Amino acid sequence: xxxxxxxxxxxxxxxxxxxxxxxxxxxxxxxxxxxxxxxxxxxxxxxxxxxxxxxxxxxxxxxxxxxxxxxxxxxxxxxxxxxxxxxxxxxxxxxxxxxxxxxxxxxxxxxxxxxxxxxxxxxxxxxxxxxxxxxxxxxxxxxxxxxxxxxxxxxxxxxxxxxxxxxxxxxxxxxxxxxxxxxxxxxxxxxxxxxxxxxxxxxxxxxxxxxxxxxxxxxxxxxxxxxxxxxxxxxxxxxxxxxxxxxxxxxxxxxxxxxxxxxxxxxxxxxxxxxxxxx
Amino acid sequence: xxxxxxxxxxxxxxxxxxxxxxxxxxxxxxxxxxxxxxxxxxxxxxxxxxxxxxxxxxxxxxxxxxxxxxxxxxxxxxxxxxxxxxxxxxxxxxxxxxxxxxxxxxxxxxxxxxxxxxxxxxxxxxxxxxxxxxxxxxxxxxxxxxxxxxxxxxxxxxxxxxxxxxxxxxxxxxxxxxxxxxxxxxxxxxxxxxxxxxxxxxxxxxxxxxxxxxxxxxxxxxxxxxxxxxxxxxxxxxxxxxxxxxxxxxxxxxxxxxxxxxxxxxxxxxxxxxxxxxxxxxxxxxxxxxxxxxxxxxxxxxxxxxxxxxxxxxxxxxxxxxxxxxxxxxxxxxxxxxxxxxxxxxxxxxxxxxxxxxxxxxxxxxxxxxxxxxxx
Amino acid sequence: xxxxxxxxxxxxxxxxxxxxxxxxxxxxxxxxxxxxxxxxxxxxxxxxxxxxxxxxxxxxxxxxxxxxxxxxxxxxxxxxxxxxxxxxxxxxxxxxxxxxxxxxxxxxxxxxxxxxxxxxxxxxxxxxxxxxxxxxxxxxxxxxxxxxxxxxxxxxxxxxxxxxxxxxxxxxxxxxxxxxxxxxxxxxxxxxxxxxxxxxxxxxxxxxxxxxxxxxxxxxxxxxxxxxxxxxxxxxxxxxxxxxxxxxxxxxxxxxxxxxxxxxxxxxxxxxxxxxxxxxxxxxxxxxxxxxxxxxxxxxxxxx
Numbered sequence: 001x002x003x004x005x006x007x008x009x010x011x012x013x014x015x016x017x018x019x020x021x022x023x024x025x026x027x028x029x030x031x032x033x034x035x036x037x038x039x040x041x042x043x044x045x046x047x048x049x050x051x052x053x054x055x056x057x058x059x060x061x062x063x064x065x066x067x068x069x070x071x072x073x074x075x076x077x078x079x080x081x082x083x084x085x086x087x088x089x090x091x092x093x094x095x096x097x098x099x100x101x102x103x104x105x106x107x108x109x110x111x112x113x114x115x116x117x118x119x120x121x122x123x124x125x126x127x128x129x130x131x132x133x134x135x136x137x138x139x140x141x142x143x144x145x146x147x148x149x150x151x152x153x154x155x156x157x158x159x160x161x162x163x164x165x166x167x168x169x170x171x172x173x174x175x176x177x178x179x180x181x182x183x184x185x186x187x188x189x190x191x192x193x194x195x196x197x198x199x200x201x202x203x204x205x206x207x208x209x210x211x212x213x214x215x216x217x218x219x220x221x222x223x224x225x226x227x228x229x230x231x232x233x234x235x236x237x238x239x240x241x242x243x244x245x246x247x248x249x250x251x252x253x254x255x256x257x258x259x260x261x262x263x264x265x266x267x268x269x270x271x272x273x274x275x276x277x278x279x
Numbered sequence: 280x281x282x283x284x285x286x287x288x289x290x291x292x293x294x295x296x297x298x299x300x301x302x303x304x305x306x307x308x309x310x311x312x313x314x315x316x317x318x319x320x321x322x323x324x325x326x327x328x329x330x331x332x333x334x335x336x337x338x339x340x341x342x343x344x345x346x347x348x349x350x351x352x353x354x355x356x357x358x359x360x361x362x363x364x365x366x367x368x369x370x371x372x373x374x375x376x377x378x379x380x381x382x383x384x385x386x387x388x389x390x391x392x393x394x395x396x397x398x399x400x401x402x403x404x405x406x407x408x409x410x411x412x413x414x415x416x417x418x419x420x421x422x423x424x425x426x427x428x429x430x431x432x433x434x435x436x437x438x439x440x441x442x443x444x445x446x447x448x449x450x451x452x453x454x455x456x457x458x459x460x461x462x463x464x465x466x467x468x469x470x471x472x473x474x475x476x477x478x479x480x481x482x483x484x485x486x487x488x489x490x491x492x493x494x495x496x497x498x499x500x501x502x503x504x505x506x507x508x509x510x511x512x513x514x515x516x517x518x519x520x521x522x523x524x525x526x527x528x529x530x531x532x533x534x535x536x537x538x539x540x541x542x543x544x545x546x547x548x549x550x551x552x553x554x555x556x557x558x559x560x561x562x563x564x565x566x567x568x569x570x571x572x573x574x575x576x577x578x579x580x581x582x583x584x585x586x587x588x589x590x591x592x593x594x595x596x597x598x599x600x601x602x603x604x605x606x607x608x609x610x611x612x613x614x615x616x617x618x619x620x621x622x623x624x625x626x627x628x629x630x631x632x633x634x635x636x637x638x639x640x641x642x643x644x645x646x647x648x649x650x651x652x653x654x655x
Numbered sequence: 656x657x658x659x660x661x662x663x664x665x666x667x668x669x670x671x672x673x674x675x676x677x678x679x680x681x682x683x684x685x686x687x688x689x690x691x692x693x694x695x696x697x698x699x700x701x702x703x704x705x706x707x708x709x710x711x712x713x714x715x716x717x718x719x720x721x722x723x724x725x726x727x728x729x730x731x732x733x734x735x736x737x738x739x740x741x742x743x744x745x746x747x748x749x750x751x752x753x754x755x756x757x758x759x760x761x762x763x764x765x766x767x768x769x770x771x772x773x774x775x776x777x778x779x780x781x782x783x784x785x786x787x788x789x790x791x792x793x794x795x796x797x798x799x800x801x802x803x804x805x806x807x808x809x810x811x812x813x814x815x816x817x818x819x820x821x822x823x824x825x826x827x828x829x830x831x832x833x834x835x836x837x838x839x840x841x842x843x844x845x846x847x848x849x850x851x852x853x854x855x856x857x858x859x860x861x862x863x864x865x866x867x868x869x870x871x872x873x874x875x876x877x878x879x880x881x882x883x884x885x886x887x888x889x890x891x892x893x894x895x896x897x898x899x900x901x902x903x904x905x906x907x908x909x910x911x912x913x914x915x916x917x918x919x920x921x922x923x924x925x926x927x928x929x930x931x932x933x934x935x936x937x938x939x940x941x942x943x944x945x946x947x948x949x950x951x952x953x954x955x956x957x958x959x
Contacts, residue, residue, distance in 0.1 A: 089677050175369035233775075
């Protein structure tokens with residue numbers, strides 16, 4: 001790249017050295033902690049700093065730690081369920097706001113975006129009180145014992161889905177829907193054949209966002225989880241709080257790798273540009 | 280093609296209001312079977328609303344639309360025997376050409392073999408043979424429009440509606456498509472109803488044109504009548520280029536008439552206008568119907584005298600601006616009274632544009648059948 | 656097209672089919688819980704598990720005591736500082752992405768977004784590991800220290816005393832750094848999308864008319880990117896103000912933020928009504944921020 005160095009044009013800011021160093025340092029700041037964590041999850045030492053040799057024993061330990069595995073399974077289950085329901089409700093909300101004029105629309109629109117704005121801690125508190133007040137049973141069998149957390153997750157995930165899908169809807173050419181009807185399609189056929197394919201990228205992006213948000217959430221889960229339902233972030237939290245073990249490194253690395261894999265699946269599905277546009 | 284034509288669309292006293300805005304105001308007109316009908320007007324005049332009411336995407340506030348003898352008031356768009364080519368073409372971006380064109384037939388439950396055959400036929404008709412597997416984003420605007428055309432034609436509609444079909448194309452392609460559209464219409468024999476704001480487009484393609492202004496029909500006539508016999512100032516000005524002068528009707532007999540225009544002079548016509556004597560009228564004079572003379576006045580006076588009384592159909596002025604357009608040259612001339620008049624002159628020989636230049640004093644004349652007297 | 660929105664009355668069935676689920680969910684699982692919190696904020700503890708909603712304003716009165724007010728102010732200061740640092744760090748990055756070659760742009764964006772998709776707790780934990788007394792940051796500082804010491808001996812001065820690891824964690828510095836680490840992607844993305852929409856020829860015009868790069872940046876780029884800057888500031892400031900995890904894990908006893916105080920009312924002090932009042936004060940603060948922003952946006956719109 002530096003070999004054929006044409007003079008730097010005025011707007012080629014990215015080719016300027018200070019700009020490059022700045023971006024490089026920022027990326028270093030963002031990635032160094034994660035990379036160090038991942039590398040040292042293979043370190044054969046209780047203390048994290050000095051490299052003592054390669055080992056997989058902490059992965060073995062993490063995977064044999066039943067409560068950690070259970071927390072992981074719980075988290076993935078919740079994320080999966082929350083994503084599906086958020087996707088349906090969020091898409092419906094988006095279509096409702098995009099399509100119709102109805103009384104109190106401003107109020108409904110504002111309220112839908114509220115869960116995005118209200119601080120997590122307040123939402124967590126609200127669910128804590130709500131589930132206590134309605135006496136939500138806490139001793140149900142799996143996976144029903146996750147219902148309270150899942151409901152809470154859906155509540156803060158679906159507005160994000162609605163936002164992403166609505167942004168996608170804004171670029172929809174209504175004449176396409178009219179063309180379908182003009183060619184004989186019913187309301188439902190036009191929706192299925194024209195509108196749905198158009199918002200598909202939005203749905204994928206929304207699903208991805210919901211899944212990540214749900215998997216990521218600590219605060220709200222912390223307040224809604226019963227004594228026996230532990231999710232991955234809550235588990236890691238207690239491990240970090242009370243006894244830092246290299247197992248956390250191993251478990252975290254697994255989750256990071258999972259995130260990266262998910263990201264690349266999304267990339268495959270809609271291309272780098274698509275991902276860039278939806279955020 | 281010359282059998283007695285029946286109206287295929289009857290629009291009866293149709294009005295459309297959006298809140299307080301009246302988009303279409305009590306319009307009645309018949310569109311005949313097999314004709315190429317154009318709704319022409321400036322943007323926002325209500326022509327598109329009228330078209331969308333025929334398609335069924337807007338419901339009339341008042342009045343009735345009858346297509347092929349059937350009242351359409353309660354018929355949704357997907358059940359109407361008309362199809363539309365949208366301004367944006369609305370080609371489905373996620374389907375290839377074959378699937379796009381076959382969409383309506385699939386919805387209608389037509390058999391696969393027949394779909395294939397009819398799609399092929401439609402694609403040949405719009406000269407898109409060989410494009411079957413293309414996706415819309417791999418095609419040019421003109422090609423996408425052909426897909427939209429084929430998609431509608433394949434349904435064999437009674438009427439094909441086209442919303443500003445050529446507005447998104449570049450000038451060369453537009454001229455070619457104007458020609459192709461008329462040809463296509465003659466070939467398939469389907470009634471075409473087109474909306475456009477472009478007068479060239481309307482004049483070149485239409486059998487009849489309805490000029491729409493502020494939700495009303497300003498004039499309904501074949502293209503040449505519209506140009507040569509505009510009914511009012513709006514039509515005269517909107518269709519083509521025109522000079523308009525205010526005046527008073529001083530003479531009005533069955534075979535001749537005269538108007539006194541303070542800005543232009545005395546105007547003589549070799550036909551009557553049936554307007555009240557002494558009424559305020561307007562005279563419309565097309566730029567290409569005015570002759571320029573060099574230099575001196577003798578020639579102009581002699582030419583004018585051929586079909587008008589002395590002192591009529593003559594004017595003098597100074598050239599204030601000119602633009603050479605290749606085939607013609609346009610002159611902006613300031614008349615002695617101060618008003619500007621536009622004159623166009625064909626460049627019949629290679630040196631014609633050199634005859635006049637800025638600040639030249641010129642005289643003009645026009646023939647007694649050229650001016651049009653407008654009462655409104 | 657005009658009249659693009661459909662009146663629900665004209666299409667009652669589809670509307671009901673579409674609207675029921677989201678509206679129902681929103682009311683039952685969002686409005687209802689929030690309403691209960693709101694009511695609780697006017698209540699008082701009547702027994703170990705019993706709250707009497709008496710309409711008292713005591714909770715709000717208590718929240719305005721200096722102890723809590725100072726925590727509010729401090730949370731705000733920390734969030735504002737975090738936002739400022741994110742803006743300073745993020746702007747050049749967003750510029751770099753905007754002016755990068757088209758084929759690199761999505762990958763650079765991905766580079767910024769990938770951490771954002773990584774679990775918040777893991778990121779915080781990773782940063783903590785790096786900042787611990789035995790972490791690499793301390794090692795790096797130690798290296799610098801020894802370098803300085805060696806340099807002093809070189810010029811004939813007394814060497815510095817031996818390096819003792821400093822406590823980087825559990826203080827306000829750690830909280831701000833942690834918040835910046837977590838929120839930086841939030842800032843870069845809206846900045847990028849604003850800069851991306853900016854017509855590049857405007858910058859060229861400014862350079863062409865004789866302004867330097869810095870002047871162009873201040874007089875052309877920043878004003879035109881203002882909506883993106885405001886969006887980035889809001890999107891960073893709001894979650895930073897309500898941050899719980901970072902101050903909890905990385906902060907010391909004196910770096911508690913408002914969210915931590917709220918948490919304590921529920922999990923330890925068991926004073927739910929007071930916690931509810933604090934929650935709603937925090938929500939009101941958010942509302943005020945958003946109202947200020949939309950007022951500004953309206954003003955800009957009117958001015959046009």
